[in-house]
Amino acid sequence: MSLDYVKFSNGFEKFMPKEYRDMVEHGPFGKKVTVSQMGNFKEVLEEHPMCAGCAMTLFIRLAMIAFPNPEDTITVGTAGCGRLAISQAAIPFVYGNYGDQNGVASGLSRGLRLRFGDKPKDVVVMAGDGGTADIGFQQVLHSWFRKERFTTIMLDNEVYGNTGGQESGMTNRGAVLKMAPLGKKFEKMDMLQMAKVAGCAYVATVVPNNPRRVESVIKKAVLIAREVGSTYIQAYTSCNIEYAIPTDKVMEDAKAVENDRYQFTEYVSEEAKQYLTERYGYKEFLAKPAAPAAAIPGKA
Amino acid sequence: MYLVADINVEICAAKSCKLCTQYCPEANTIQYSEELGKDKGFKYGSAYVAVDRCKGCAQCVWVCDNMAKNYAIKMIMIDQLPKAALTENITYGEKSTTAVLASPVVG
Numbered sequence: 001m002s003l004d005y006v007k008f009s010n011g012f013e014k015f016m017p018k019e020y021r022d023m024v025e026h027g028p029f030g031k032k033v034t035v036s037q038m039g040n041f042k043e044v045l046e047e048h049p050m051c052a053g054c055a056m057t058l059f060i061r062l063a064m065i066a067f068p069n070p071e072d073t074i075t076v077g078t079a080g081c082g083r084l085a086i087s088q089a090a091i092p093f094v095y096g097n098y099g100d101q102n103g104v105a106s107g108l109s110r111g112l113r114l115r116f117g118d119k120p121k122d123v124v125v126m127a128g129d130g131g132t133a134d135i136g137f138q139q140v141l142h143s144w145f146r147k148e149r150f151t152t153i154m155l156d157n158e159v160y161g162n163t164g165g166q167e168s169g170m171t172n173r174g175a176v177l178k179m180a181p182l183g184k185k186f187e188k189m190d191m192l193q194m195a196k197v198a199g200c201a202y203v204a205t206v207v208p209n210n211p212r213r214v215e216s217v218i219k220k221a222v223l224i225a226r227e228v229g230s231t232y233i234q235a236y237t238s239c240n241i242e243y244a245i246p247t248d249k250v251m252e253d254a255k256a257v258e259n260d261r262y263q264f265t266e267y268v269s270e271e272a273k274q275y276l277t278e279r280y281g282y283k284e285f286l287a288k289p290a291a292p293a294a295a296i297p298g299k300a
Numbered sequence: 301m302y303l304v305a306d307i308n309v310e311i312c313a314a315k316s317c318k319l320c321t322q323y324c325p326e327a328n329t330i331q332y333s334e335e336l337g338k339d340k341g342f343k344y345g346s347a348y349v350a351v352d353r354c355k356g357c358a359q360c361v362w363v364c365d366n367m368a369k370n371y372a373i374k375m376i377m378i379d380q381l382p383k384a385a386l387t388e389n390i391t392y393g394e395k396s397t398t399a400v401l402a403s404p405v406v407g
């Protein structure tokens with residue numbers, strides 16, 4: 001796992017597919033790319049079978065552009081729609097049983113540290129709301145309490161999308177779904193609060209209708225997880241199939257949901273703020289200069 | 301037959317805001333070319349669609365109409381496009397891409 005793993009072996013270049021050659025020569029490896037350069041470089045994500053217009057697909061696309069070092073990143077996933085795309089990228093992908101992603105990522109992240117020492121290798125988990133808040137819940141929380149140093153991203157489409165519309169812990173109260181015909185009887189789980197209680201160093205919510213914010217949040221989460229501790233991003237990534245959103249209205253829905261229950265929130269621990277400032281030159285956490293005291297009339 | 305997105309170069313090149321590619325769910329589908337529109341005096345190039353990757357969701361149409369307010373993208377039946385960009389005809393350069401347009405439907 002390094003820049004070398006994508007390069008051609010001598011003499012093989014002419015046998016490689018065009019997409020692969022483009023990715024090696026014009027992809028993001030070893031460079032810094034940003035969302036504003038999209039459309040001008042070859043992305044690591046290739047074609048995949050996720051539904052047309054799926055917001056989760058867009059989020060995964062943006063996430064892969066945001067990884068600070070894609071050539072030194074491993075993604076971990078589980079059953080659910082997202083793995084259909086995450087697995088189709090030039091970034092190694094580990095896929096376990098449903099719900100064990102944070103257990104697998106714990107071992108992987110520790111093993112990489114033993115093998116590569118201080119050279120950062122980033123581990124990023126991306127799993128559905130069912131995989132994160134229901135089936136994988138126990139492993140997710142324990143990895144956070146243990147302060148495992150990797151990023152957990154919940155692809156929250158508020159339903160089990162891959163299996164036809166069962167309610168999850170993240171479905172909203174009252175939502176009627178194909179396989180929850182009477183409507184959900186309980187509230188949406190507050191995973192953000194749980195992440196803070198469990199000691200995550202960074203917790204944020206995002207919606208993919210703001211690509212630059214997705215980029216910024218993912219960069220911070222991955223960098224903080226290198227040294228400080230667990231980081232958690234909860235992304236609203238609607239399922240247009242199970243919630244019957246016309247595909248050309250997916251971004252309109254994202255905007256409405258962002259204004260309603262998915263406003264941007266970001267928690268950064270004091271240690272993480274200091275780390276980002278000192279190590280990576282972030283300016284946003286520096287103390288703001290105090291406003292000059294208002295002149296008092298009549299005093300010189 | 302099925303619908304794919306088609307970008308009107310002259311309308312896009314007048315603005316060329318690059319928003320649609322940031323919102324297309326599919327990777328490397330809406331690309332940019334600094335060359336497109338240059339022959340007609342436009343400075344910044346235009347977006348274009350690699351139609352073999354387009355899934356026809358029309359999200360880009362919503363973005364161009366409602367966010368860019370430029371109405372440059374229409375959904376068109378793929379066999380009604382005489383020529384279009386296809387992945388195999390796209391070349392990457394240092395900062396931008398170029399595409400040789402070809403018939404998107406074989407046979």
Ligand SMILES: Cc1ncc(C[n+]2csc(CCOP(=O)(O)OP(=O)(O)O)c2C)c(N)n1
Nearest residue numbers: 079080081098128129130131159160161162
């Ligand atoms: C142990 C186990 N139980 C059940 C399944 C079947 N299964 C596959 S995907 C899925 C639901 C996925 O829902 P979620 O995690 O919310 O992801 P989404 O598909 O909505 O992105 C289930 C139940 C499985 N693969 N393994």
Ligand code: SF4
Nearest residue numbers: 051054081161239240
């Ligand atoms: S079923 Fe829903 S979440 Fe899954 S790919 Fe389709 S639209 Fe996306």
Ligand code: SF4
Nearest residue numbers: 312317318320364370
């Ligand atoms: S959103 Fe419209 S104007 Fe902006 S780049 Fe795309 S097609 Fe051109």
Ligand code: SF4
Nearest residue numbers: 324354355357358360
């Ligand atoms: S129709 Fe959908 S898949 Fe096709 S270019 Fe537009 S946003 Fe991308």
